[in-house]
Amino acid sequence: MSTARYWREIPQRYRLESGKCKKCGKSFIPPRMVCDACGSREFDQVRASDEGTLVSYTVIRVAPGEFSDEAPYAVGIIQLKDGPRLTAQIADCDFDELEIGKKVRIEFRKIYEQGQAGVICYGYKGVLV
């Protein structure tokens, strides 16, 4: 992955920065320029809550190249407390513990390493609480 492509996503991947619509209050990760609910173009930059619940989950057993050493691993859709939803890996869990509605906390984690001189990619993962 090119450095520029990686760096411009850092605020939302490292710090969960979201864009909160000034007009209707809907929040987005990553931030957007136009609110899909009300059409407003004005947003506040807000750090999203790191608490959420599991909307759905799966265990990836056939992974793309950059994740092939990690498989099997769990992935879920997480509803954050203050609005936005994320797709993220659910780290350090026993797959049998996964359940829709379970509480999840977002943590800063390594996502994958790109061999040789490539970037080490970081971001968010969920952990069951």
Added chain:
Amino acid sequence: MRDVAIIGVGMIKWGELWNKSLRQMFVEAALNAIDDAGTDHIDSMYVGCMTSGVFVGQEHLGSVLSDYLGAKNIPAVRVESACASGGVAVRTAYMDVASGMHDIVLAGGVEKMTDVSGSEATYALATAADREYEAYNGVTFPGLYALIARRHMHEFGTTREQLAHVAVKNHRHGAKNPNAQYPFEISVERVLESVLVADPLRILDCSPITDGAAAVILCPADVASKLSKKPPVKIVGTGHATDTIALHSRKDITWLDAVNKSAQQAYKQAGVKLEDIDVAEVHDCFTIAEICVLEALGLAEKGKGGTAAESGMTALGGKIPVNTSGGLKSKGHPVGATGVAQVCEIVEQLRGDSGERQVKGATAGLTQNMGGSGGSSVVHILKKA
């Protein structure tokens, strides 16, 4: 707008076609369609292809393919909407003829997927998801549909067996299709014992990696019977809609809004009721997809799509046979070609040319082709002229 008819369809046998290149597959299917129509020329061409740039390093397909088809200097362009690229090619060709711009228009689709490794193919297909916010975090396409399946099971009580019944039904149909990649029957037990890909989805819930192409020829309806000896079939309704690129951005991840919206447009234009549809080809890239699509089309109640295949309603001989071709599951899924091949199947059904898999007396049919996890959908309604 002019009324539009389809006067030619062309398929090739799909599979792992190591001895055939992208351009070769396309030209074969296109020539089959041209010969079926009996036309000596085409005025313009649209090619559905998802990601030839990633799969074979070739873009600029409009020129490559019109050149190799011997259709020099015609306007030709590739259109892309991930796995719905083929459906969009047909719709664009429809608009070209309907508008009066061109008379004889070819809509084709092609994908060459087996020149790369399985993990490279997984990467290529993930370009249809949100690259930076889904794929970046390790979710695959089977993974996205697994998230939908898990939620559908949780909310509506859909069972693992019901998912398997979709694959079993489509393989039973595909076993009667000589162009299918996997023309054999499977059992519920075999699906349930097959290897897990993304829980709860197993390998036999997933459509395969396929090389293939398909093509159709469109023309104004009022000259169709003069141009072709085959019984003409009219496109009486078309619809196209988009939805959020990321699955997680949708309030209800089990509801395919783009499918519903594109279907509503097509029903309205066609002026048909759901009861009038005799046969349908829908986007069963995964077993759960067929279930959710039936609900969004209105062929099953919301949350009840799981019972459709299990009860026999969508099987040949049932109330509304779905995926008589074998669907993506058994016929194969060369992504850009899929939406065009769906139209080929319905045209043959309405002509009465479907042999062992013929739906008796079919006069109206529907196709539904979907991109990504439901980020786009195209619906066509076809009627015997």
